[in-house]
Amino acid sequence: MDQYANSTLFSVINAGKSLEQDLSEALGRIGLSMAKYGALCVLAASAEPLPLSVCARRMTCVRSNITQLMDRLAADGLIEREADPLDRRSVRAKLTSKGAELQLAGDQICSDIESDLAGLFEAQEAKILRSTLHRIS
Amino acid sequence: MDQYANSTLFSVINAGKSLEQDLSEALGRIGLSMAKYGALCVLAASAEPLPLSVCARRMTCVRSNITQLMDRLAADGLIEREADPLDRRSVRAKLTSKGAELQLAGDQICSDIESDLAGLFEAQEAKILRSTLHRIS
DNA sequence: TGTATTTAGTTCATATAATAATTATTATTA
DNA sequence: TAATAATAATTATTATATGAACTAAATACA
Numbered sequence: 255m256d257q258y259a260n261s262t263l264f265s266v267i268n269a270g271k272s273l274e275q276d277l278s279e280a281l282g283r284i285g286l287s288m289a290k291y292g293a294l295c296v297l298a299a300s301a302e303p304l305p306l307s308v309c310a311r312r313m314t315c316v317r318s319n320i321t322q323l324m325d326r327l328a329a330d331g332l333i334e335r336e337a338d339p340l341d342r343r344s345v346r347a348k349l350t351s352k353g354a355e356l357q358l359a360g361d362q363i364c365s366d367i368e369s370d371l372a373g374l375f376e377a378q379e380a381k382i383l384r385s386t387l388h389r390i391s
Numbered sequence: 392m393d394q395y396a397n398s399t400l401f402s403v404i405n406a407g408k409s410l411e412q413d414l415s416e417a418l419g420r421i422g423l424s425m426a427k428y429g430a431l432c433v434l435a436a437s438a439e440p441l442p443l444s445v446c447a448r449r450m451t452c453v454r455s456n457i458t459q460l461m462d463r464l465a466a467d468g469l470i471e472r473e474a475d476p477l478d479r480r481s482v483r484a485k486l487t488s489k490g491a492e493l494q495l496a497g498d499q500i501c502s503d504i505e506s507d508l509a510g511l512f513e514a515q516e517a518k519i520l521r522s523t524l525h526r527i528s
Numbered sequence: 529t530g531t532a533t534t535t536a537g538t539t540c541a542t543a544t545a546a547t548a549a550t551t552a553t554t555a556t557t558a
Numbered sequence: 559t560a561a562t563a564a565t566a567a568t569t570a571t572t573a574t575a576t577g578a579a580c581t582a583a584a585t586a587c588a
Binding site for chain 2: 260261262263264265266267268269270272273274277364367368371372374379382383384385386387388389390391
């Protein structure tokens with residue numbers, strides 16, 4: 255928004271929202287949301303099926319959220335729940351082959367956006383951009 | 392997230408989320424959410440009560456969202472709805488005095504965070520940061 | 529003037545996220 | 559071992575966001 259032109263706070267927040275919307279729209283075209291893609295990435299990065307509480311920690315969100323998200327992912331056929339015989343409280347999620355495929359498609363979408371972004375900056379600017387942003391988060 | 396260290400896309404998205412969370416928590420301490428504070432700002436920036444559809448446009452969101460948000464703000468005693476005698480379809484929202492006060496308190500919170508941020512960067516870095524971010528959104 | 533279109537706002541359905549409360553199971557410890 | 563703690567997941571409630579369908583009112587236009 256224009257009234258925030260001199261605000262670093264809202265420059266960052268608004269740019270983040272703008273990119274999130276771009277990514278969200280592109281993911282939407284292959285049937286994914288940000289939340290769903292994030293969960294698929296967490297599962298894809300693990301060699302083993304993951305307990306839902308581990309997913310919650312890695313996605314920096316609460317467990318009840320993961321329960322619902324996994325419900326939706328399971329309804330889409332992208333993950334499966336499996337019981338953990340060593341701890342009967344635990345439920346572990348694993349990607350289906352369809353889930354693994356969609357995760358890769360999501361990665362490609364991120365790469366495409368990253369390429370578009372690269373065209374906006376000089377190399378030195380991009381370096382400073384990432385350096386300053388990493389001090390924030 | 393560490394796996395995104397080389398991604399400008401996620402550097403921006405994550406930094407945005409991080410600041411949004413800081414702001415959101417600080418606003419929460421005075422009873423506001425990001426959405427509520429945003430609506431109060433739109434109303435505070437206007438000399439006149441605003442039709443809800445104008446609020447929706449300025450907040451870049453859909454009208455049904457504004458209906459619900461104004462319901463909650465009205466329940467908090469922060470805004471009032473009033474009929475527009477010139478167009479009987481239209482409903483206009485205006486700040487109550489309590490709403491105007493809380494909006495100012497929110498502004499102060501933003502200023503404080505902005506000051507904290509300023510300490511993270513050299514002047515030249517801050518300039519490049521804002522310049523590059525504005526090319527994104 | 530009367531019909532069609534547009535606009536304003538609301539309601540409903542759904543997705544997403546958080547918190548609190550609940551259940552089942554495991555771990556601790558007196 | 560029995561009572562207590564902690565942990566894993568779920569359910570329920572609330573806030574926030576979107577889109578579709580709906581009602582009422584204003585506008586266009588034939």
